Amino acid sequence: MHFIGIDLEGVLVPEIWENLAKKTKIKELELTTKDIPNYQDLMNHRINVLNKKKIKAKLLFEIAKTIKPFKGAITFLSKIRKTHQVIILSDTFFNLSQPIFKKLNFPTVLCHHLIVSKGMVVGMKRCAIDHKRKTINFMNKLNTNTIAIGDSYNDLNMLKEAKFGILFKSTKKIIAENKKFFNCDSYNTLFKIINMKHQEWNKQNAK
Numbered sequence: 001m002h003f004i005g006i007d008l009e010g011v012l013v014p015e016i017w018e019n020l021a022k023k024t025k026i027k028e029l030e031l032t033t034k035d036i037p038n039y040q041d042l043m044n045h046r047i048n049v050l051n052k053k054k055i056k057a058k059l060l061f062e063i064a065k066t067i068k069p070f071k072g073a074i075t076f077l078s079k080i081r082k083t084h085q086v087i088i089l090s091d092t093f094f095n096l097s098q099p100i101f102k103k104l105n106f107p108t109v110l111c112h113h114l115i116v117s118k119g120m121v122v123g124m125k126r127c128a129i130d131h132k133r134k135t136i137n138f139m140n141k142l143n144t145n146t147i148a149i150g151d152s153y154n155d156l157n158m159l160k161e162a163k164f165g166i167l168f169k170s171t172k173k174i175i176a177e178n179k180k181f182f183n184c185d186s187y188n189t190l191f192k193i194i195n196m197k198h199q200e201w202n203k204q205n206a207k
Helices: 016-024 039-052 057-066 073-083 094-103 131-141 153-161 172-177 187-206
Strands: 002-006 085-093 109-117 120-125 145-150 164-168 182-184
Touching: 002 073, 002 131, 002 187, 016 057, 039 120, 057 094, 057 120, 073 085, 073 187, 085 094, 085 131, 094 109, 131 145, 131 153, 145 153, 145 187, 153 164, 164 187, 182 187
Parallel strands: 002 085, 002 145, 085 109, 145 164, 164 182
Antiparallel strands: 109 120
């Protein structure tokens, strides 16, 4: 069996927090996992900024509703789901990103939950620490050919764990630091390399 774990924000859709930063004109909210490697540190920073600036959770949820998949993302995801087992492994939040999942035709998603109290974001409930890598690791134990696709520092563990890791739409810095991974920025190239890799594995299994 061929299994693909794929990140959400930055790969299939724009970053929700970057759009919040544009809406509020708060530059501190522009930081993403492409900037801060430790996800817990990043979320602590975001929550502190939201509360310091008195930005209510309602605005974040409204912005999430406006997020549209990147051009070509829906077609790409639909094509690979026809022939491969696919799961979205993301550090987004299920209650926040449900409108996005609907636009992507409801893929299987493993992510976190955002905690809101009295109208403010106060924390998060993680599905698991390092859930992206752990998912790929589990699929490897099932004798599965695994591919992981991501763009940021928080994706590197699952890319390392996968039998084949792909950086998609990543930064020059991250690409330069992780040259062992295939990298590209178009869905056509991504689709081709996935099929090429799986054809290679199929031939090996047939021997």
